[in-house]
Amino acid sequence: MQLLSIKECDIKSKKVFIRCDFNVPMDDYGNITDDRRIRSALATISYCLDQGCAIILGSHFGRPKGEPDEKYSLAPIARRLHQLLKVDIKMAHDVVGESAMKLSSELQPGEVLLLENLRFEKGETKNDPELSRAMASMADVYINDAFGVSHRAHASVEGITEHFDAQHKAAGFLLQKEIQFFGTLLDRPVRPFAAIVGGSKVSGKLEALINLLPKVDKMLIGGGMAFTFLKALGHNVGNSLVEDDLIPEALRIMEEAKKLGVKFYLPVDVVAAEKFAPDAMSRLVSVQEIPDGWMGLDIGPATVRLYRQVLADVQTILWNGPMGVYEMDRFARGSNKIAHFVADSYATTVVGGGDTADLVQRVGLDEEITFISTGGGASLELLEGKILPGVKPLLKA
Numbered sequence: 001m002q003l004l005s006i007k008e009c010d011i012k013s014k015k016v017f018i019r020c021d022f023n024v025p026m027d028d029y030g031n032i033t034d035d036r037r038i039r040s041a042l043a044t045i046s047y048c049l050d051q052g053c054a055i056i057l058g059s060h061f062g063r064p065k066g067e068p069d070e071k072y073s074l075a076p077i078a079r080r081l082h083q084l085l086k087v088d089i090k091m092a093h094d095v096v097g098e099s100a101m102k103l104s105s106e107l108q109p110g111e112v113l114l115l116e117n118l119r120f121e122k123g124e125t126k127n128d129p130e131l132s133r134a135m136a137s138m139a140d141v142y143i144n145d146a147f148g149v150s151h152r153a154h155a156s157v158e159g160i161t162e163h164f165d166a167q168h169k170a171a172g173f174l175l176q177k178e179i180q181f182f183g184t185l186l187d188r189p190v191r192p193f194a195a196i197v198g199g200s201k202v203s204g205k206l207e208a209l210i211n212l213l214p215k216v217d218k219m220l221i222g223g224g225m226a227f228t229f230l231k232a233l234g235h236n237v238g239n240s241l242v243e244d245d246l247i248p249e250a251l252r253i254m255e256e257a258k259k260l261g262v263k264f265y266l267p268v269d270v271v272a273a274e275k276f277a278p279d280a281m282s283r284l285v286s287v288q289e290i291p292d293g294w295m296g297l298d299i300g301p302a303t304v305r306l307y308r309q310v311l312a313d314v315q316t317i318l319w320n321g322p323m324g325v326y327e328m329d330r331f332a333r334g335s336n337k338i339a340h341f342v343a344d345s346y347a348t349t350v351v352g353g354g355d356t357a358d359l360v361q362r363v364g365l366d367e368e369i370t371f372i373s374t375g376g377g378a379s380l381e382l383l384e385g386k387i388l389p390g391v392k393p394l395l396k397a
């Protein structure tokens with residue numbers, strides 16, 4: 001998949017609109033708790049600054065209801081951008097209103113303008129053509145660097161691209177890096193290639209499992225989704241998370257793995273709890289001995305040992321989805337242990353965004369991973385084999 005690249009685009013001294021993903025986590029006091037997504041956008045912004053561009057930045061943040069809401073203002077993002085880039089950041093009070101239009105038309109080379117939260121406009125998530133047109137009218141060139149939202153056909157991601165020809169639109173460095181990394185991973189992985197797939201439900205990852213199966217050498221399952229597979233094999237899984245309607249699909253996947261010669265691993269023991277709560281009574285049991293009424297909330301130590309051994313000889317590891325309810329300390333151990341092993345591995349290690357990226361960061365291992373995606377939903381859709389709506393218009397003919 002070849003993308004129109006910012007490097008091949010003549011942006012010198014032009015006005016560029018860069019769609020970024022500044023949707024960062026914040027605490028109750030409005031402090032940015034993790035600015036990885038902002039830092040990841042700096043390469044493209046700095047490059048445009050060096051090319052003498054006037055830069056208009058657009059991003060969403062949180063889930064405002066299609067109207068201005070102080071709580072979701074991008075003002076804290078502007079401050080962090082200023083700290084990181086060490087240039088003044090002009091801030092518009094709206095997206096395509098009077099303030100944005102005036103500031104963008106007056107913007108000079110070397111200046112940076114940040115629009116207000118794009119989702120203050122109802123039309124953003126509806127891919128409204130009028131909104132796309134208004135945003136496009138501000139700039140000569142459109143750059144998409146918002147991987148985390150490229151699986152959404154939104155006005156600033158998809159609709160806007162219609163207003164620029166192939167010489168005037170491109171993917172930024174972050175978007176290119178993400179697409180290239182997943183492309184290589186899925187098309188030409190260095191083998192043996194193992195995928196660790198966890199998270200809550202089989203349904204959320206079903207398409208990714210099916211698409212990954214013929215590409216990997218080993219598949220290791222964890223998290224809540226493991227229990228649908230275990231039940232399909234006839235185990236009594238108590239009150240663990242199970243999707244009964246997907247049991248036939250789970251059996252088919254295991255059958256397919258056998259046919260393809262893919263080694264398919266399920267947990268052999270779990271941390272079972274009496275209820276879904278941080279203070280629940282819990283105990284370590286083999287998957288054959290989950291007490292009635294109890295639920296498995298983490299993989300156990302025997303599974304961690306098994307998975308370590310299975311991963312010891314692989315050259316590429318893809319990890320998507322936690323091994324247990326990592327948000328509760330009591331049930332985070334399995335995920336933490338796997339995170340340490342993945343981080344220590346000499347293999348190329350790729351972590352899908354979202355929860356898995358969050359947990360790797362919590363244990364302070366993010367620097368040790370070869371590549372952590374900035375997009376949970378978007379990376380999952382790539383693993384499902386889809387072409388993202390924000391990427392399609394940027395493909396080379």
Ligand code: AMP
Pocket residue numbers: 198199200201204222223224225241296297298320321322323324325326327355
């Ligand atoms: P997903 O969004 O599908 O990747 O799922 C992530 C969520 O799965 C996290 O919030 C975990 O708490 C949850 N999860 C992981 N393991 C389990 C489990 N054994 N039972 C219930 N939820 C789980």
